Amino acid sequence: MTDPYRTLGVSKDAPHAEIKRAFRKLARQYHPDRNPDDAAAEERFKAVQGAWELLETPDKRRQFDEEQQMKQAFGGMGGMPGGMGGSGLDDLLRQFMGGGRSQQSPFQSRSRPPPSEPVKGADITAPLDIDIEQAMEGGKVQFTHNRLVRCSDCNARGCAHCTNLGVRRKKSRLTINVPKGAKHGQQLKLPKMGNEHPSGEPGDLTVTLRIDAEEGRRWEGDYLIQEVPVSYSTLMLGGSARVTTPAGKTVSVKVSSNTRIGDRKRLPKMGYAGSDLDIEFTLDEAESLTEAQIEALESLKNAGL
Ligand SMILES: [Zn+2]
Numbered sequence: 001m002t003d004p005y006r007t008l009g010v011s012k013d014a015p016h017a018e019i020k021r022a023f024r025k026l027a028r029q030y031h032p033d034r035n036p037d038d039a040a041a042e043e044r045f046k047a048v049q050g051a052w053e054l055l056e057t058p059d060k061r062r063q064f065d066e067e068q069q070m071k072q073a074f075g076g077m078g079g080m081p082g083g084m085g086g087s088g089l090d091d092l093l094r095q096f097m098g099g100g101r102s103q104q105s106p107f108q109s110r111s112r113p114p115p116s117e118p119v120k121g122a123d124i125t126a127p128l129d130i131d132i133e134q135a136m137e138g139g140k141v142q143f144t145h146n147r148l149v150r151c152s153d154c155n156a157r158g159c160a161h162c163t164n165l166g167v168r169r170k171k172s173r174l175t176i177n178v179p180k181g182a183k184h185g186q187q188l189k190l191p192k193m194g195n196e197h198p199s200g201e202p203g204d205l206t207v208t209l210r211i212d213a214e215e216g217r218r219w220e221g222d223y224l225i226q227e228v229p230v231s232y233s234t235l236m237l238g239g240s241a242r243v244t245t246p247a248g249k250t251v252s253v254k255v256s257s258n259t260r261i262g263d264r265k266r267l268p269k270m271g272y273a274g275s276d277l278d279i280e281f282t283l284d285e286a287e288s289l290t291e292a293q294i295e296a297l298e299s300l301k302n303a304g305l
Pocket of ligand 1: 151155
């Protein structure tokens with residue numbers, strides 16, 4: 001199977017909204033209506049759709065990411081262990097408590113840990129999508145996640161309701177304080193909000209922030225890149241382009257002659273939360289051409305361009 005992130009041209013830590021925009025753009029580009037009887041476009045269109053189906057909801061995406069992690073963890077052992085293919089991973093097995101901080105194996109041992117190590121529920125890592133205003137201003141964001149909690153029916157001794165495990169899966173709602181100027185990829189640790197343990201301490205929850213930087217912008221690490229569409233003639237001859245910064249300010253930037261698609265320019269302090277902003281020039285593609293434009297292009301063609 002091909003990597004859906006790669007098919008959609010987004011990074012693995014991209015916020016959900018960015019993936020959705022990438023899908024829509026590619027689906028439009030390769031749509032059969034726009035490419036009648038073109039097998040290559042059709043194949044690409046199907047690949048884009050297939051990739052989106054794997055990532056289209058946060059739940060599906062989490063499931064895909066977890067399966068990839070498992071495959072990686074078992075990659076050196078000749079693939080997935082028997083009975084674990086597809087989505088049949090046992091949540092309880094995966095999230096079940098073990099001892100100490102041996103986080104290397106996705107399966108924590110269910111046998112008793114050595115006496116020196118404290119008994120503890122497994123830690124949980126989960127993403128949280130927020131928009132750029134929320135991230136710039138900071139504040140409270142509601143967050144819901146599934147975790148194991150001590151079974152109240154049996155006081156964690158084990159009963160039919162918790163299949164004798166002493167813990168059950170439950171939806172936990174909590175309020176997360178996003179710090180002002182939070183960074184994309186920043187991790188917030190919430191002690192004891194991970195999986196609970198029948199007899200030991202709960203594990204911790206680590207929330208990774210994913211900031212939606214809006215249309216035409218993407219993160220490279222925690223650094224923001226903004227695409228600036230420029231007409232072909234401006235790329236060739238030079239001129240200027242208007243840029244609306246993440247803070248909503250519109251500035252004019254100089255485009256040098258002979259600028260290539262993908263060329264970058266740094267705008268000091270115009271980026272996210274007062275950092276620098278790197279702009280990347282892209283081609284502003286014309287949807288349709290006027291007669292005058294066609295005429296001008298014809299003469300360009302005759303001139304050998
Ligand atoms: Zn119980």
